[in-house]
Amino acid sequence: MGKLILCSGVRTKRPYGFTSTGMRVYSIEELCYYLYHHVYLIDEGIFSDTLIDWIRSELKLVDRAEKLKLLKAQKADIKTMVTVIFCSADYYSEYEIKSILKMLDEIIGMPLIKRNCMKANNCLKEGQYSEAVVEYERIIASQEAVNLTPEEYGDILHNMAVAKVHITGLKDASELFCQAYERNHREESLRQYLYSLSLSNNDSLFQAKSEEYQIKDELLSSITSYLEQKSEEAKYSEKMVELQHLIQRKTQGKMSEYYSNLDEVIDSWKSKVRQI
Numbered sequence: 001m002g003k004l005i006l007c008s009g010v011r012t013k014r015p016y017g018f019t020s021t022g023m024r025v026y027s028i029e030e031l032c033y034y035l036y037h038h039v040y041l042i043d044e045g046i047f048s049d050t051l052i053d054w055i056r057s058e059l060k061l062v063d064r065a066e067k068l069k070l071l072k073a074q075k076a077d078i079k080t081m082v083t084v085i086f087c088s089a090d091y092y093s094e095y096e097i098k099s100i101l102k103m104l105d106e107i108i109g110m111p112l113i114k115r116n117c118m119k120a121n122n123c124l125k126e127g128q129y130s131e132a133v134v135e136y137e138r139i140i141a142s143q144e145a146v147n148l149t150p151e152e153y154g155d156i157l158h159n160m161a162v163a164k165v166h167i168t169g170l171k172d173a174s175e176l177f178c179q180a181y182e183r184n185h186r187e188e189s190l191r192q193y194l195y196s197l198s199l200s201n202n203d204s205l206f207q208a209k210s211e212e213y214q215i216k217d218e219l220l221s222s223i224t225s226y227l228e229q230k231s232e233e234a235k236y237s238e239k240m241v242e243l244q245h246l247i248q249r250k251t252q253g254k255m256s257e258y259y260s261n262l263d264e265v266i267d268s269w270k271s272k273v274r275q276i
Helices: 028-037 049-057 062-073 078-086 094-107 112-125 129-141 143-147 150-167 170-184 187-199 203-212 217-235 238-251 255-275
Strands: 016-018 023-025
Touching: 016 049, 023 028, 028 078, 028 094, 049 062, 062 078, 078 094, 094 112, 112 129, 112 143, 112 150, 129 143, 129 150, 150 170, 150 187, 170 187, 187 203, 187 217, 238 255
Parallel strands: none
Antiparallel strands: 016 023
């Protein structure tokens, strides 16, 4: 399920599988975790008779299963059904449950592709870059993508490019920023595209695209000034100072200190990646 889950209830050997994601759950806590992290996929269809029977027979939550069956027969709303599931375990706090119900208010009735966009955007916001790219690619490949406006499609490409910067670097991101701008015509996409070209030292393409897009001098000046400012700030950043100290120790022949500090730096990088 992606993280360690402490289960106080029954953990079955016969998991329940969600066909939309291919994920399987083995306990009521894992079911709660799944719903919490896949809120964008929750609809009436998720509370199938098969799921309710699994809760009864495998998790031994007979009363909860009967309540879900009755609510479904009464055509209860999704929020009520979700609340019953979450209240079957102590995995999430009252505040977290209320937060997820509030989110459901926003997405109920929303087209699936819009919900998927929200999910992808949330992954990007949380720094889950690989997951975000997967979600954006799934959206673009879906049949519903034909219903997106050029601006919406371009915004998806823009966000995918932002994620790509953190995963594969500027080359892949640069092309996506270009495709994004040619669809959404947003200045932010254009800026990011030109930033990526400049940082990649692709001056000839930078000049060619500036002429092709008829970019005004004031915007070009703004882009150049911004990059110069960030370059200057980078020289005195904490990470750069840290790396300079490493180089200095190696140059001075203090190899034991060098390798010790190098390990600390690498461990700190690993720690940040593992949190994503």
